[in-house]
Structure formats: structure tokens, C-alpha cells
Amino acid sequence: MFECIVKNWQGEQVGQKTFDWKVAKEETASHVVHRALVRQMANARQGTASTKTRSEVRGGGRKPWRQKGTGRARAGSIRSPLWRGGGVTFGPKPRDYEIKMNRKERRLALRTAFASRIDDLIVVEDFGDQLQRPKTKELVEVITRWGSKPENQTLLILSERTENVYLSARNVEKLKLIGADQLNVYDLLHADKIIVTASALEKIQEVYK
Incomplete structure (x- = not known):
């Protein structure tokens, strides 16, 4: 049972x-969360890095000089990896970095990560109607009143996106705004303070419980 004001x-x-959430056992919690974090970061990789091998580099079809008699080392192509402008040995090729993880395990890791940040969790009333127009200064001031300093990396979780809140938050360097349905392990662990609205907390409980 977790309590917060x-x-x-x-x-x-x-x-x-x-x-009240079911979280991983203390002896396996860090392992489960670590697996989920590695999976998220690996799956975010594009995997588009590519280099050319000696067979793909343009040119190099003709033998640069005869095999014997010149006093130089034998060479069959000017596109050898040993040559400037040649191919790359064992360079990267496009690949898929995806790591699979069971859905139950993913959700267990998410709940465990969320519960581990209970001391840094700030629950607030829904405030969408408090901002009549986009105002970054007002949002920064209220976040400070709630207990998160401007130099802190703050994660703000809303039940649904409000245009005025979004426009007020997008220019704050150390503030990240996400929806309750976009919860992820990296953002939960990366933030110094987590601010969540009451309706967003209910939605998170409903979806991930």
C-alpha cells in the first residue's frame, strides 16, 4: 500500500x-527494471549505421601493379581495407536492435519503477482550467510551489493533453510532459521529481494494475 498527499x-x-500495486520482489526488482530499461533504450535505436566493404566501394577492379618485380608489397586492388579510400573491415551494417520482453514483465517493471519513486512523487489536483492562456512563468511558479526546483529534472504526467498546459510547458528546459498512457521506465528513473495529477494517477492505476 502506497500513500501520498x-x-x-x-x-x-x-x-x-x-x-496498492503488485511490484517485483526486493531481490529481483532491480533486475526486472534494468531489463525493461535496456529494452526501451535498445528499441529506440534506429540501426541504420552502414559502411561499405571492399566489394561495395566504387573502383578497384584493376590490379594496381604487377605481382612481382616492383619491390613493393603485392596488391590486388586499390580498395583494400589497408588503403586510404578502401572498404571497411567488419564495419556496421543496418540491423534491428529490438529486444523482446513479455507484456506482464514489462508492466511489472513499470509498476516497480513507479513505486520506487514514491518519495519523489507529487500528486496534484487537475489544473487545466487554472491556465486561461499559455503562460510558462505561471507553470514554473506553480511547479516550484509543489516542491520541484527549477534546476530539477521534472516529469509532469497528465491524464489527457491540455493545449494551454502543453504550450506553457514546451519551452521549459528541464520539464517533460507526458500522458498517463505514455508512461515508461526511462522517464520515471531519469526524473528528479515526478508530478502527476489525481486523474492521471487513477488512469495509471486502471491501465497498469
Whole structure:
């Protein structure tokens, strides 16, 4: 059972939220979360790096000089990997870096990562109607009132995207805005403080429980 206080727009405590999640055992928790993190980062790789081998480099069809009698080392092509402008030995080729992980294990890792950040979790009331127009300064001020300093890497989780909140948040360097359905292990571990709205927390519980 996890408990956290709920704050309003002014930063005052107005209630309490509890949620009960099944998380990984203490002895296996770090391993499960690590696997999920490695999978996410590997799957984000494009895998488009490519080099040409000696058979793919243009030119080099003619033997540069005769085999014997010149005093130089024998050479069959000017596109040998030993030559400037030649092919690349064992260079990268396009490949798929995807790592598979069972859905149950992925969700267990996500719940475990989320629960491990309970001390840095800040639950707030929905504030979409508080911003009548996009205003970055107001959003930065309220995040400070909630308990996250401007120099902190802050993750803001909303139940659904609000245009005024999005436009206010997009220019803040150390603030990342995601939806409750976009939760991922990397963002949860990377953030110094995690701010989640009450409705987003309910949605997360509903989806990932």
C-alpha cells in the first residue's frame, strides 16, 4: 500500500491518495527494471549505421601493379581495407536492435519503477482550467510551489493533453510532459521529481494494475 498527499494549485495539502500495486520482489526488482530499461533504450535505436566493404566501394577492379618485380608489397586492388579510400573491415551494417520482453514483465517493471519513486512523487489536483492562456512563468511558479526546483529534472504526467498546459510547458528546459498512457521506465528513473495529477494517477492505476 502506497500513500501520498494531494496538493492544490496554491501548493496546499488538500487530501491523500492511496494505491496498492503488485511490484517485483526486493531481490529481483532491480533486475526486472534494468531489463525493461535496456529494452526501451535498445528499441529506440534506429540501426541504420552502414559502411561499405571492399566489394561495395566504387573502383578497384584493376590490379594496381604487377605481382612481382616492383619491390613493393603485392596488391590486388586499390580498395583494400589497408588503403586510404578502401572498404571497411567488419564495419556496421543496418540491423534491428529490438529486444523482446513479455507484456506482464514489462508492466511489472513499470509498476516497480513507479513505486520506487514514491518519495519523489507529487500528486496534484487537475489544473487545466487554472491556465486561461499559455503562460510558462505561471507553470514554473506553480511547479516550484509543489516542491520541484527549477534546476530539477521534472516529469509532469497528465491524464489527457491540455493545449494551454502543453504550450506553457514546451519551452521549459528541464520539464517533460507526458500522458498517463505514455508512461515508461526511462522517464520515471531519469526524473528528479515526478508530478502527476489525481486523474492521471487513477488512469495509471486502471491501465497498469
